Amino acid sequence: MGKQFLDLKNPAEVKTIIESLPFKKEVERVALEDSYQRVLAEDVYATISLPPFKRAAMDGYAVKAEETFSASENKPVILKLAGQIKTGEAPKIRLEKGACIEVSTGSPLPEGANAVVMVEFTEKKDKTVYMQDSVAIAENITDKGSDVTEGELLLSQGTVITPYKIGVLSAVGMGKVPVFTQPKVAVVSTGNEIILPDEELKYGKIYDINSQTISTAVKSCGCLPISSEIVKDDYNSLKNRINQLKDVDIIITSGGTSAGTGDVLRAVLDDIGEVLVHGIAVKPGKPTIIGLIKGEDDKNNRAEDDKNNKKIIFGLPGYPVAAVMVFNIFVAPFLKKMASLDIATENPTLELKLSRRFRPSRGRLHYVLVKIQDDVAYPILKDSGAITSLAEADGYFEVPKNVEIIEKGTPVEVILLGDLKSCYCQ
């Protein structure tokens, strides 16, 4: 007799349960060039001052500023050229009175000098240089530590590493960067009818959609999909596979569409874990399961490790639209939190008028996918098995469970399904 949802939970309750799921944050050190888009796990303090030494800010001549005060184009001050300091070289000479030393932008300033005359305002003749303009003390030089002082906080824990942040880390010579490890996620599509891409499509079979879609969505949450596979839709296959998935933080299954998939996962969890949620009062997405699986060490009753050794399992519905919507609304925020990206990310919303009268599904919170055109939200009225609705959707709006009808033109708050446009900018 029919599917049994022992306790259909409302979405707010489910979100609260998810927020309290156990997880641990770990730290790893990755090469600077691999740290892009990762999250800093520690505060980064400057280990050196920047610049690390007093340097010339212009190409020209290091001078004692006071000796140039009377210089002008018509009455140049003539100084003896005492040598040159190239960039990258420690000065071997000291600037004496009546002399100047050739420097390039970035050259260390020699002792005895307190300014640089730009090469544009000079003329070199044999062993002397004609200074055609005066400089103030400290002009055209950059002091040691004027940009960054040794010991200063440069970047805080939790910073997402962008190209500019890579620049800051480079500047202090940081070759390895402490970042939070990416949560490891195994993605499992269950079903006897689903097959891999490029396999021959026999009658009654369909290509697997969820494993690659959810794995990619996992990446977009800053997590690491470590496996993406199809498992037969029966108790033993699912239980054995779950038991084999050892080095993962989260398992995300999606039911095949065969009868009682949710029940198979439920039975497995009743045996080797616990069920926290079985059934959410939403459409699509009702037959979702959330549970915990005992860790290896639980068998040895090491209670103190208990919480951390549990794997979290999300059992999504099999229909791709339902799977993706439940992933977006319930799973993604948690993955981002695990990946320390929770503060950084919130999908933008738009208030748009509805294109037509709409009669939602009653009794459950209804997520309605929409296509946006000319600032109007067009509901996509396909069932949640229709993959084309994902290709067309720009966002969705929520209809509370007791609304009977929404009239054409009513403003609805559309939560935008971000695309990748904004990823490709600085």
Next chain:
Amino acid sequence: MGKQFLDLKNPAEVKTIIESLPFKKEVERVALEDSYQRVLAEDVYATISLPPFKRAAMDGYAVKAEETFSASENKPVILKLAGQIKTGEAPKIRLEKGACIEVSTGSPLPEGANAVVMVEFTEKKDKTVYMQDSVAIAENITDKGSDVTEGELLLSQGTVITPYKIGVLSAVGMGKVPVFTQPKVAVVSTGNEIILPDEELKYGKIYDINSQTISTAVKSCGCLPISSEIVKDDYNSLKNRINQLKDVDIIITSGGTSAGTGDVLRAVLDDIGEVLVHGIAVKPGKPTIIGLIKGEDDKNNRAEDDKNNKKIIFGLPGYPVAAVMVFNIFVAPFLKKMASLDIATENPTLELKLSRRFRPSRGRLHYVLVKIQDDVAYPILKDSGAITSLAEADGYFEVPKNVEIIEKGTPVEVILLGDLKSCYCQ
């Protein structure tokens, strides 16, 4: 005497020159799981219909709808249970009059059936099933091709591949995806004073900032940084290294800060290529060089390949802020165009009031970095050697070359330097 910029070009002119730079688009086929964030190089048509067969949309019993028309809870219609069709199995039986066949969501519908009665409205007794509700013809079944018709256009060339698009490609069993190749970029920092991360910082040396910063920015434009290195700041070192960089589309150098770096690159280009731009009337970024390097085949005078065999070279200033700003404003749009991401990306802008009176650099278009706080733009008044300005900047505004002063409170249009927040959403 001073640096010579033979022909300081205005920014609009430089953008026009960059827009006409030669490049070719190539296509490669990558595994579905590696296609995330890539750009479709071909239109994708459905090679199959979806669903590929007529199927049950609910768990229940396949029936002839007309036989259920009189059914109700009190007066159920009793049908003989003729068998079961599991998901993934081709039906071996045909539905005869007076019978029903058990099906699961996703099971192929047996011949002879035209509807499914949901299991919730049935009761099974031995070899018969009591139908407690009527169904209309076609109720609870999904027709072959109702989602996608074979031959239909699914995704267009130029589509950026998101998790949902992966779902669409999965649905038609596409294991390999035709995408545009990522332009290959070599990033070279020149300078005698710059050293690699984790090297010992001797007096006069500084850590290289630009190679990793620009390489990461190259990634953020959808291109592939294939090398990221430091080269000595002299004619032979630079020329030899450029000649060794064969399998690249673009070379991006950034000058060390030593005298005449721009001139070294210019001399190399005069020898093995051509200079298109030497000097842009902007601040920061004046000493930028843009040029072309002859391809290998040019030596054999194969004129028809001439254009395609040329490598593009961008010579950025050495100071990190100047290098990054020139990269953002002039190089990034071109890299995105090469990567076929040009339509998708435009940095957002905000109109904000200026926090203080500001006196721009005259005679050149001035890009002023700002930090945004409480809807006010605070100019960052550090020189372009200051890496901290990159850590602090939220955006920049442009001041045309002849503006003398901008009063406090004047609205300025701030071009936001995107961060990665928006990457981590669906």
